Amino acid sequence: MSNAARGRQDSAALFVLSAVCLALITIISVWKLKKFKYRLINEAGGAMFYGVFLGLAIRYLWMDREEHSENMGSICSCHGLNDTPHVIMVSISSHEHCYRLIEKKGQRCSHLPSPHTAMLDPQILFDLFLPPIIFFGAYTLNQRRFVENLGSIVTYAFLGTMISSLCIGALVYGFTRLMVLLRRAADGEFSLTDCLLFGAIMSATDPVSVLGLLSDLRVDSDLHTLLFGESVLNDAVAIVLTHAITSYDQMETGNVFQTPAFFRSVGFFVGVLIGSFLLGFIFTVITALFTKLTRLHESPLLETSIFFLLSWSSFLSAEACGLSGIVAVLFCGLSQAKYTNLNLSHEGSTRTKQLFEVLNFLGEIFIFGYMGYIWFTFRHHAFRALFISGAFLSIFISRACNIYPLSFLINLGRTKKISRNFQHFMVFAGLRGAVSFSLAVRDTSTEARRTILTTTLLLIGFTVWVLGAAADPLLGHLNLRLIPRGRTHHKAYGTDWTTDI
Structure with missing residues (x-):
C-alpha cells in the first residue's frame, strides 16, 4: 500500500474513531444529566454541542496546519x-x-493528506441513518390515537406545511429585497425560487428532535400524537415540495414566471408523492406476505433480518427510481406497523423494535453531531445578517399562521377540541433538524444556496438548544405536563403514551 493510500486510510480511521468517541461522550453525558433530572438538553442537543467542539478542534488544529503547509509550497x-x-x-x-x-x-x-480531508460524505450519512430514524418514528406511532387524530394530523402536515413554506418564502424574499436596497446583496442574487426553496426546507419539523423532546417530558397523550404525527408526515411534504421547487428552478429560464414549468413542477410533486407512497406500500405487502405464508417465525433472527432489509429496500428503491426515499420508508413504517407486525412472532416483534430503536438513537447522535461538526469545517459559510434575521422571524410567524388558523378550522369538526394551551405549545415546539439539514446541504453551488445552508444550521441549533431547553418550563406554565388521574404512564422504545386504568 502506498504512503498516500495508507495516509488516507489512517485519516478515515481517525475520523470514524472521533465520531464514535463523540457518540460515547454524548451518551454518557446525557445519561448523567438524566440521573440528576436535568431536562434542558437531550441527545440531539448534546450531540450537536460536542460536534461543534470536534469541528472547532479540527478547524484550528488540523485545517490551519494544512493551509500553512500549502502556502509553503509543494x-x-x-x-x-x-x-x-x-x-x-x-x-x-x-x-x-x-x-x-x-x-x-x-x-x-x-504529500499525505491531513486528517480533516477524510470527511464523511453527508449523503452516505443520510442514506445510512435517516431511513431507520424515519421508519422508527412511523413504526412506533400509537396506531389507535393516530387514527383518532388522523384528520387533524393530515391537515397540519399537508396544508400546514404548505402555509409555512409560503410564509417563510414570502418573508425572506421581502428581506432579500431590503438587502438589495441597503446594498447588502447584488440584485438577483436571491431569486424568488431560492426563497421558496428555503421556505420548503425550513417547513419540515424534525421528528427526531420532537421525539427526543416529548419522550423526556410528561405531556398529554393527544398533544404527543398531534406533534409527533405532524412532524413525521410533514417531512414527506417538505421533501417532495423541495424536489418540485428544484425541478421548476431547473426548467425556468431567467426570473420570469413560466406557467408550463409551474404545472410540470406541480405534476412532479403529485407524481413523486403518490409514487413514493405506493412503493412503500408495495414493500409492506411483500413483507407481510413473506412473513405470513412462510414459517419464518420459527427463526426470530431471520425474521428480523428479512423485515429490516425489506423495509430499508423501500428507501433505496425509491431513490433509485428518482422518487423520495424518505416518503417511501415513512409510509412503509406506517403500514408495516398495521399489517406486517401482526405476522411476527413475539420475539421477532420485540427484536425488530429494539433494532430500530438502537439505529434511531445512534442515527440521531451521528447526524446531529455531524451538523455541529460542519459548523467550523465547512469553508464556504455565507453569513448575511438581514437574511438570517428574516429567517428567524419568519419561522415563528409562519408557525403561528399555520397552527392557529388551522386549529380553529379543525376544532369546528372535533369533539375533543384542541385547547389554546395546546396550540401555544405546538407553535413553540416546531423544532428543525436532520431533514432540513439534508435538504439544505445538497446544493451549495451558489452564494444564495450557501447562505441557505448557513442559516439552516443556525436555525437548527437555535430550535434544538434554546426552544428545546425552554420546553420543560413552558409545559409547566401551560399545565400540560401532568397526566390526568386515573391513567398510568408508560415509556418504551423511546415513546410515551397513556392507558386507562
Missing part, C-alpha cells in the same frame, strides 16, 4: 528536476482535494 525531499508529477483529484464531501504523487526511478513519495 516540497518533497525526493523531488528532483527530472521527476514527473501526477495530480490526483479526490472528491470527498463535495470538495476536491489534490494529492501530488512524484515518481522518481521507481520510488514514489507523496
